[in-house]
Amino acid sequence: AAGVIQSPRHLIKEKRETATLKCYPIPRHDTVYWYQQGPGQDPQFLISFYEKMQSDKGSIPDRFSAQQFSDYHSELNMSSLELGDSALYFCASSLTGGNIQYFGAGTRLSVL
Amino acid sequence: AQSVTQPDIHITVSEGASLELRCNYSYGATPYLFWYVQSPGQGLQLLLKYFSGDTLVQGIKGFEAEFKRSQSSFNLRKPSVHWSDAAEYFCAVGTVMNYGGSQGNLIFGKGTKLSVKP
Numbered sequence: 473a474a475g476v477i478q479s480p481r482h483l484i485k486e487k488r489e490t491a492t493l494k495c496y497p498i499p500r501h502d503t504v505y506w507y508q509q510g511p512g513q514d515p516q517f518l519i520s521f522y523e524k525m526q527s528d529k530g531s532i533p534d535r536f537s538a539q540q541f542s543d544y545h546s547e548l549n550m551s552s553l554e555l556g557d558s559a560l561y562f563c564a565s566s567l568t569g570g571n572i573q574y575f576g577a578g579t580r581l582s583v584l
Numbered sequence: 585a586q587s588v589t590q591p592d593i594h595i596t597v598s599e600g601a602s603l604e605l606r607c608n609y610s611y612g613a614t615p616y617l618f619w620y621v622q623s624p625g626q627g628l629q630l631l632l633k634y635f636s637g638d639t640l641v642q643g644i645k646g647f648e649a650e651f652k653r654s655q656s657s658f659n660l661r662k663p664s665v666h667w668s669d670a671a672e673y674f675c676a677v678g679t680v681m682n683y684g685g686s687q688g689n690l691i692f693g694k695g696t697k698l699s700v701k702p
Contacts, residue, residue, distance in 0.1 A: 476627075507690075514674060514692040514694050515690070516692075517689040517690065517691070528688070530689060562627065562628065564628075564690075571616055571633075571635065571688070572633060573630075575627045575630075576627055577627040578627050
């Protein structure tokens with residue numbers, strides 16, 4: 473069965489650079505969620521989209537933005553990267569009302 | 585505010601022994617409860633979920649969990665642990681979904697790392 477695809481799997485950036493993370497949800501899933509998991513931490517909700525509109529917002533820094541496109545894939549754009557942004561970034565998708573979020577393998581971002 | 589507490593940061597059990605991972609939640613309404621497992625460097629895999637109905641739920645890989653409203657708990661159990669079960673386990677509560685345009689999100693506990701002794 474198709475799963476949530478995230479790219480890239482690993483990303484290394486310098487401070488103050490920008491990064492773009494991509495997420496391709498499971499086919500027919502219309503809701504996408506982004507989570508950030510710092511080293512040794514639990515995943516923290518950043519933002520979600522439903523039918524290409526922002527649905528909920530969590531602890532997402534103002535330096536980050538995201539959108540969901542017409543094909544339902546989503547991109548998380550991160551600017552002015554800081555050392556503290558180094559983390560594993562997960563994308564999850566769900567069906568409307570499905571209440572079950574399926575996670576991708578994550579993108580590991582390292583900011584040097 | 586919603587929260588999830590996993591009191592045990594690290595648990596070590598012998599292969600073949602039984603396992604119970606504790607999870608307590610704080611949530612104003614009937615919660616949606618989940619257990620996810622994360623192997624090192626990997627994503628989060630759903631083990632099982634509770635939405636309503638039977639309070640004992642079965643999941644994949646021989647895991648089960650019991651919802652106890654009176655104790656605000658959703659403990660994960662397995663009768664006989666295998667070496668491949670070594671991983672980090674996260675309990676999560678799902679916030680209200682499909683309400684006022686919200687699709688909800690998951691609030692995770694801090695996780696319990698499981699080590700398995702041969």
